[in-house]
Amino acid sequence: MSTSVSTRKSLLWLVAVGFFMQTLDATIINTALPAMAASLGESPLRMQSVVVAYSLTMAMLIPASGWIADRFGTRRVFFSAIVLFVLGSVACALSRSIGPLVAARVLQGLGGALLLPVGRLALLRTVPRAEFLAAMSFVAIPGLIGPLLGPTLGGWLVQYASWHWIFLINVPVGVAGCVATLKLMPDLRAMQQRRFDSLGYALLAFGMVAVSLALDGVSGLGLRQAGVLLLLVFGFASIAAYWLHALRRTDPLFDPSLFRIPTLGIGLLGNLFSRLGSSCMPFLIPLLLQVSMGYTPLRAGLMMLPIALAGMAMKRVATPLIMRFGYRRVLVVNTALVGLAMASFGLSAPAQPVALHILQLVAFGAVNSLQFTAMNTVTLRDLDEAMASSGNGLLSMVQMLAMSLGVAAASAVLAGYSEVFGSTNNVLATLHAFQATFATMGLITVASALIFWHLPPHARSVQPEQPEVSGQH
Structure with missing residues (x-):
């Protein structure tokens, strides 16, 4: 389908804004959890279902997103995705207990899961092949900005308005997105509809x-x-x-022959187990700062900025490091560093200088960003054109599943340590539970380095970096 240059540029902005909505909402809620818990009469240490529901729903729907777009058309599906996302956001804001809030997050996740895959499919079929990498790099920028703004914006809204506004701000953006979709999104379908498994x-x-x-x-x-x-x-x-x-x-849905490619199989397993540990950090850190260290929501949100800024700075260093030392050496060493950086939060205490906390956050953000870049590129680097779409979809699903499992696992560990150290109403006991949880999740991440040891020792970075597909950086 031929489109004008101006139409393609407008479509790029539309897909980018949709991706921004999805990534912003994946992170904006973390800083607001204690305030939401107080409003709903829940313990802030029992709010993980609100996070898990969103990422798990996205993981579930990603395998079906391509078939849905081929069956019903990109314009209708993208429009419906925005509507579902906005309706879910409104339902979240109107929730008065944890059950309806989790159900609303599922509805929100149904919309969010379709925004990037369907938008990427529309670009794949309208943007000339020579311009596709540049187009996807442009769309990936909101994946960096969303997590950068999310925690701080969430903290600011909670402190100066109420937690309901972290969801209501999606409404005007969603309405504008619906109008733009009807005007700009091409109605593309597969010429030959494949059967859905x-x-x-x-x-x-x-x-x-x-x-x-x-x-x-x-x-x-x-x-x-x-x-x-x-x-x-x-x-x-x-x-x-x-x-x-x-x-x-x-x-x-996913061809088992994909796993005959060693780098893909090892990369997927490494993604799953490495993220199982590290993906809990955006959930645990704001809780630690507010529940055990007395930070306000805004201050806790601002403390997440060093992670995102260090992560963005590390992107420039990642490719030269991989070219110099190879994937295996970088991932084995860096996975251990990620785990140790996580475990270092087990030493956190209210009396420590703020500068030390910031140094911890910068160190974690840098090594975590290198981890994501190396894991994503090594997973997809050896796929030919016929397998690229299926492999990328499988990677996207594993990333979202790992985020869900990571938060659920960290919450289970935190609950276990809370029982060991005493009442959750005791601030000191809760701090000890957090410290032990960080140490445990860090050790889980260190153990995942053993997976990357099986990568071919000669593998180097030989192609441009793949954009992060999950929105977590």
């Missing part, structure tokens, strides 16, 4: 939800050990059943 999708989605709920159930749902074990067994059995099912199908 409904059974495979059901098995994979159920497996992801069951495993995530099992971890969340340890702390958030009050499930007994038998219930957690039952969910884990059914979850892993469902994922195994999907794998056996995919081996027999000619058109599975």
Whole structure:
């Protein structure tokens, strides 16, 4: 489909704004959790379901996003995604208890999950191939700005308005996005509609939800050990059943032959287990600062800026480092550094100088950014054009799943240590629980370095950096 240069530029802005909405909402809520907990009569240490619901819903819908866009058209799906996102945002703001809020976050996640994949598909089919990398680099910029603004904006809104406004600010942006979509988004569909693997999708989605709920159930749902074990067994059995099912199908959701490429298989496993530890940090740090160290929401949000700024600065250094030392050496060493940086927060205490906290945040932001860049590029570097779309979709799903599992796992660990150290109403006991949780999640991340040891020692960075697809930097 041929389009004018001005139309393509407008489409780029539309997709970029949609990505910005999704990434902003993934981070803006973290600083507001204590205020939301107080308003809803919940413990701030039991609010992880609000975060898990959003990222898990996105992980579930990503495998179906391409088929949905091909079946119903990019314009209709992108418009519907924005509407769902706005309706979910309004429902979040109107929630008066934790149950309706989690349900509203699911609705929000349904919209958010479609914004980037469908927008990227529209660009793929309208932007000339020679301009596609530049187009995707432009769209990826909001993925850096959203996490940069999110925690600070969330803290400011909570402190000077109320937590409801972290959701209501999506309404005017969403309305403008709906109008722009009807004017600018081309209505593209696949010329030949492929069959959707409904059974495979059901098995994979159920497996992801069951495993995530099992971890969340340890702390958030009050499930007994038998219930957690039952969910884990059914979850892993469902994922195994999907794998056996995919081996027999000619058109599975994700072709098992992808895993014959060593860098992709190792990269995906490394992404999952490394992010299982590190993805809990945007959730844990604002809680620690407000619940145990007495920070205001705005100050806690501002303290997250060093992570984002250090991460952006590290992007310039990442490619030369990988070219010099290779993926294996960089990822093994850097994964250990990420884990140690996380564990260092186990030494946090209110009496420590603010400068020391900022130094910790800068160090974590830098090594975490290098980790994401190296993991993403090594996962996708050896895919040919025929496998690129499927591999990128699988990576996107693993990233969002790891975010969900990471927050759920950290909450379960925090709940366990809270019982060990005493009442959650005791500030000192809660601080000790946070310290032990940071140390534990850091050690989990250090252990994931063993996965990257199996990368080919000769692999170097030989292509431009792939944009981060999950919005977490």
